[in-house]
Each structure stands twice: as structure tokens, then as C-alpha cells.
Amino acid sequence: MAGAISHHALASTHPLRWSAQNSRFEKKTGNVRLVYEGSFPSGSRKLGLVCASGSQSSVVEPVQIPSDGNSGHTPKKSSESALILIRHGESLWNEKNLFTGCVDVPLTPKGVEEAIEAGKRICNIPIDVIYTSSLIRAQMTAMLAMMQHRRKKIPIIMHNESEQAHRWSQVYSEETKKQSIPVITAWQLNERMYGELQGLNKQETADLFGKEQVHEWRRSYDVPPPNGESLEMCAERAVAYFKEQIVPQLAAGKHVMVAAHGNSLRSIIMHLDKLTSQEVISLELSTGIPMLYIFKEGKFIRRGSPVGPSEASVYAYTRVRTFHIF
Ligand SMILES: O=C(O)[C@H](O)COP(=O)(O)O
Numbered sequence: 137m138a139g140a141i142s143h144h145a146l147a148s149t150h151p152l153r154w155s156a157q158n159s160r161f162e163k164k165t166g167n168v169r170l171v172y173e174g175s176f177p178s179g180s181r182k183l184g185l186v187c188a189s190g191s192q193s194s195v196v197e198p199v200q201i202p203s204d205g206n207s208g209h210t211p212k213k214s215s216e217s218a219l220i221l222i223r224h225g226e227s228l229w230n231e232k233n234l235f236t237g238c239v240d241v242p243l244t245p246k247g248v249e250e251a252i253e254a255g256k257r258i259c260n261i262p263i264d265v266i267y268t269s270s271l272i273r274a275q276m277t278a279m280l281a282m283m284q285h286r287r288k289k290i291p292i293i294m295h296n297e298s299e300q301a302h303r304w305s306q307v308y309s310e311e312t313k314k315q316s317i318p319v320i321t322a323w324q325l326n327e328r329m330y331g332e333l334q335g336l337n338k339q340e341t342a343d344l345f346g347k348e349q350v351h352e353w354r355r356s357y358d359v360p361p362p363n364g365e366s367l368e369m370c371a372e373r374a375v376a377y378f379k380e381q382i383v384p385q386l387a388a389g390k391h392v393m394v395a396a397h398g399n400s401l402r403s404i405i406m407h408l409d410k411l412t413s414q415e416v417i418s419l420e421l422s423t424g425i426p427m428l429y430i431f432k433e434g435k436f437i438r439r440g441s442p443v444g445p446s447e448a449s450v451y452a453y454t455r456v457r458t459f460h461i462f
Contacts, residue, residue, distance in 0.1 A: 217386040217431040218261050220393040220442075221401050222281065224273040225250035225424040233338045237330030237364065240271050250424025251277040255284030257442045258426050264390040265318050266291055267382060269325040269397060277424065278319060278395035293319045324377035327397035331364020357406075357413035367416065371403035378404050386431040398423075408436045 225247030229236040243251065254277070263285065268274040275293070282291045295301040307313050333341060333353065342350040353361040360366035374396075385392050394401070398421050406416045408429060421427075428439040 215389070215432065217389055218263075218391040219382075219386060219429040219431055219436065220258055220261060220263070220391075220426050221404065221429070222254055222258075222277060222393065222395050222426045223398050223401055223421045223423055224271075224277040224395060225254070225280075227273045227423075230423065235330045235333040235336050235338060235341070235361075237328060237334045238271070238326050239334050240273075242272050243276050247273070247423065248276070248280060251280035252284060254424045254426045255281030257444045258393070258428075259284045259286045259444075261428065261442060262287075262391040263289075263317060263393045265320065265385055266393045266395065267320050267322060267325060268395045269327065269400065270321045270323045271326055271397070274325070274395045274397060275319070275321065278393065281393075281395070281426075282317065289315055289317045291319045292316045293321060320381075322377055322381070324373040325394065325396040325400050328365040328367060328370035328399040328403075330361050332362040333364060355417045355419075357416055367399055367403055367406075368413075370399055371406065374400040374403045375407045378407070383431075387434070409438065 225243045227236060227247055228241045228244055229239065230247070231244045258281065263282070266278050266282070268278045279291055282289075292307070295305040307316065338350065338354075352359045353364075356367070358366050358368045360369060378394075382392055382394065394404075396404075401421055402416060402419050405411070405419060405421075405427070411419060425441055428442050430437045430439055
């Protein structure tokens with residue numbers, strides 16, 4: 137698609153730009169002294185500690201680096217929250233190039249692999265609550281991704297569709313609850329409803345109605361497919377849900393993952409990145425690629441696509457030298 141820029145590409149063209157400010161920070165953990173030398177944004181002095189011992193690295197909670205550089209200071213919890221957005225892995229109808237919309241089809245084996253790979257890329261980012269659509273391809277993606285998380289907490293789908301469902305799905309162990317992550321399913325996060333295109337082959341539809349018309353149905357902001365939802369109509373439910381249900385969680389300091397769909401996420405990213413109805417036309421989301429935002433003081437900062445545990449945490453790029461103290 138001419139001019140189409142995947143959000144992933146957009147994200148990767150927006151690498152974290154750190155100030156030239158360098159700093160050195162030491163931390164003694166057991167028999168390991170970790171020396172961090174790296175740069176981070178001037179003023180914010182937030183650093184996610186990348187603890188490397190041997191070849192493994194893991195990220196502990198982001199901490200506030202004291203402005204006086206005194207590492208004896210007890211770091212307080214970061215005032216930022218992580219928001220991870222991820223489009224589901226390849227589905228069986230993606231593979232057949234069929235318009236899917238709200239038809240509930242599962243992932244392909246490739247889509248399963250994409251979800252697992254996505255989980256590896258976000259395995260060090262803290263997650264306290266997960267939101268998915270009511271469609272299995274998004275729920276499978278969330279579950280498979282969470283299997284890779286270093287904290288090994290168990291994602292549990294919440295059932296509140298009826299009073300009995302709520303009552304019958306209660307967990308009665310506080311310890312078990314601590315080892316769980318609530319998964320909230322919401323139809324408002326479903327893929328845009330593709331109306332009379334659902335089930336049709338995308339290429340055949342372009343041959344029948346013309347490439348431009350199909351592109352307009354697929355990517356424009358306010359032109360709906362026949363008896364389907366335009367992106368604008370999808371935004372009216374998806375963005376509203378995001379503002380009413382997900383933003384309050386972030387504001388309360390919770391780290392959130394949203395596993396949803398190409399268009400329901402395009403509408404949310406349009407809102408987060410303040411894209412115009414013209415700019416959103418070229419916004420494409422790849423299947424299974426996680427995108428990270430940091431929520432801070434009511435604002436969203438796009439952090440691009442996490443690339444995995446070997447990379448620094450979301451807060452800082454650091455070069456870690458490890459000294460084993462015997
Ligand atoms: O619903 C579908 O067909 C896909 O999930 C997204 O389709 P699109 O890329 O044509 O919007």
C-alpha cells in the first residue's frame with residue numbers, strides 16, 4: 137500500500153532519544169555488584185534496572201534515581217505506568233485473506249508462534265491487568281504471550297457476564313490471587329464489524345469493487361463497509377472503553393496490556409498519537425507486534441516496540457558491567 141507506514145516501523149523510527157547526560161549507578165546484589173553506566177532523559181532520572189548476571193538479564197521494578205545520585209537513598213516506586221498494545225497473532229481467516237471483523241476465528245500455528253514471540257519481547261515489562269476483546273484470537277494471544285512473562289503469574293479470565301458466573305468463578309486463596317493477573321474481556325475492543333464483507337476474500341473483493349474502494353473501506357476514518365462499521369464508529373466504542381475503563385487503571389499506577397485487533401487498536405492509537413483522519417489512513421499494525429506506551433502525569437509517551445529481555449528496560453538504555461565479588 138503506497139505510503140503505508142506500519143506503526144511498528146513508525147515506532148522503530150522513533151527510538152528513545154536520550155539526553156547526552158551520562159551517569160554511573162552502582163547496586164550490590166548478593167555477590168554481584170552491578171555498575172550501570174548509561175544515559176537517560178535529563179530531568180526524569182528514571183532508570184529501569186537491568187540486572188545482568190552471566191548471560192541472563194532481567195529487569196526489576198523501575199526506580200527513581202535520587203537527584204543527588206546518592207545510591208543509599210531508598211528508591212520510591214515509579215509514578216509511571218506501562219501500556220502494552222498488541223494486535224492478535226495471525227488468524228485462520230488472515231491466512232485465507234478473508235475479511236474477518238467480528239467473526240470469531242482462532243489463531244493459526246504461525247499466529248501462536250507470533251503470540252509467544254510477543255510474550256518474549258514484553259517478558260520484563262510489569263503487567264498488573266490484561267484487557268482483551270471477546271474474540272478468541274485476541275484472548276489466545278494474551279494467554280500465550282503471558283506464558284513467557286518472567287513473573288509467571290497466571291492470567292485468569294474474569295467472568296462477570298452474570299451474577300452466577302461471577303459467584304461461580306471466585307478464587308478463595310489470597311496467595312493464589314497474588315499469583316494471578318485478571319483478564320477482562322470487552323466486546324468494545326472487538327475488531328471493527330466488517331458488515332457484508334465478512335467472509336469475503338479481500339483480493340476478490342478488490343477485483344469486484346476496485347482496489348481504491350476496498351482500501352477506502354479498510355483504512356479510511358469515516359467510510360464504512362456495506363452495513364459495517366467505519367473506523368470512526370469503531371472508535372466510538374473502543375476509545376470510549378479505553379478512556380472509561382483502562383485509563384483509570386493506568387492512573388492508579390497499574391501496568392496494563394491490551395490484546396485486541398488491527399482496527400480497534402488503530403482507533404486507540406489514533407487517539408493516543410493524536411493522528412488526523414488523513415494520517416490514520418497510513419497506520420498499519422502487524423500481527424503479534426507489541427507496542428509500548430508510558431503513561432505519566434496523564435499523558436501517553438510512545439516508546440516503540442520492545443525487542444526483548446536482552447534489551448534494556450523501557451526506561452533506560454544502560455550498558456551493564458557485572459563484577460562478581462567473591
Ligand atoms: O478483520 C479483518 O479482516 C482483519 O483483522 C483486519 O482486516 P483489515 O486489515 O482489512 O482491516
